[in-house]
Amino acid sequence: MNQLTPFNALNELHRELSHMFDIPKSATAVHGNWSPLVDISESETGYTVVADLPGVKPEDVEVSLHNNVLTIRGERNAKTHDESGRVRRRERVRGAFLRQFTLPAHADEEGIQAKATNGVLEIRIPKAATAKQVSIAVNEE
Amino acid sequence: MGGLDSLTHNLKDTVDQLAEGWQEFWHKARAALTHYTPTGDRESSSDQGSRWGVLSADVRELVDQVEVHVEAPGMDTGDFEISVDRQSLRIRGTKYYENERKDGRYVIKERAFGSFERMIPLPFAVDEKSASASYRKGVLEVTLNKHPSAQPRRIVVDA
Numbered sequence: 001m002n003q004l005t006p007f008n009a010l011n012e013l014h015r016e017l018s019h020m021f022d023i024p025k026s027a028t029a030v031h032g033n034w035s036p037l038v039d040i041s042e043s044e045t046g047y048t049v050v051a052d053l054p055g056v057k058p059e060d061v062e063v064s065l066h067n068n069v070l071t072i073r074g075e076r077n078a079k080t081h082d083e084s085g086r087v088r089r090r091e092r093v094r095g096a097f098l099r100q101f102t103l104p105a106h107a108d109e110e111g112i113q114a115k116a117t118n119g120v121l122e123i124r125i126p127k128a129a130t131a132k133q134v135s136i137a138v139n140e141e
Numbered sequence: 142m143g144g145l146d147s148l149t150h151n152l153k154d155t156v157d158q159l160a161e162g163w164q165e166f167w168h169k170a171r172a173a174l175t176h177y178t179p180t181g182d183r184e185s186s187s188d189q190g191s192r193w194g195v196l197s198a199d200v201r202e203l204v205d206q207v208e209v210h211v212e213a214p215g216m217d218t219g220d221f222e223i224s225v226d227r228q229s230l231r232i233r234g235t236k237y238y239e240n241e242r243k244d245g246r247y248v249i250k251e252r253a254f255g256s257f258e259r260m261i262p263l264p265f266a267v268d269e270k271s272a273s274a275s276y277r278k279g280v281l282e283v284t285l286n287k288h289p290s291a292q293p294r295r296i297v298v299d300a
Contacts, residue, residue, distance in 0.1 A: 085201045088264045119213075
């Protein structure tokens, strides 16, 4: 998982916002038309991933954990049901979104839970019970 | 090409790409780019969250109304303050840390918290009293009636 390193303000702004738009190659390694912003926190018992997905229906979000890669993908406004009238301003990005993270090996794939509230997706991933620590005595010769 | 030449070349490429990215980003997002001011509580000032967010808005003109959609996830309906001037919509709000469930320490922190304000120009004059707003799935919808002066005039053709 990436560590947040303090950038200068300009770089940070660019990094955080550029992946919300389909800026080609240079800035970020993301796929899809847009990519949600996330907060990830870690505790002793697990990880919490919070992603901003405004306007995305819960049924249009797919969360999966495979080989320790957490994938959040889906589509926004797949069906343009309310596109009547004349568009006078369009800033919201439509279409497919995708974001992936590699979790440490001891994530519990079975225990993952996700829920959406007010356009915010919260994913909780418990850490798997790790093998008991084995202490090895060092003998003095 | 010598080592230094190739290094200089690569550096130039990187700078060019960055500049290109900035330009495109700026073109698309300059209006939506919004600064978040920390609310002053302990959490928001101690954590190194983002100070910038994008409040993307769509404006659509209907026959006698205008519909504005603004992406503002993670808000409570009571934390919006919406005001209408004749031809612009002002949205203020505060996104609180307390609404978050956080475990332990942050590994990645991109989402912005605090108070924000965005002004959205409207394509025509509106009737201030007609404003109605709803909040669903993190998207704020504001509907306003056109001001009588902006309503389409019906011209009766005499027989």
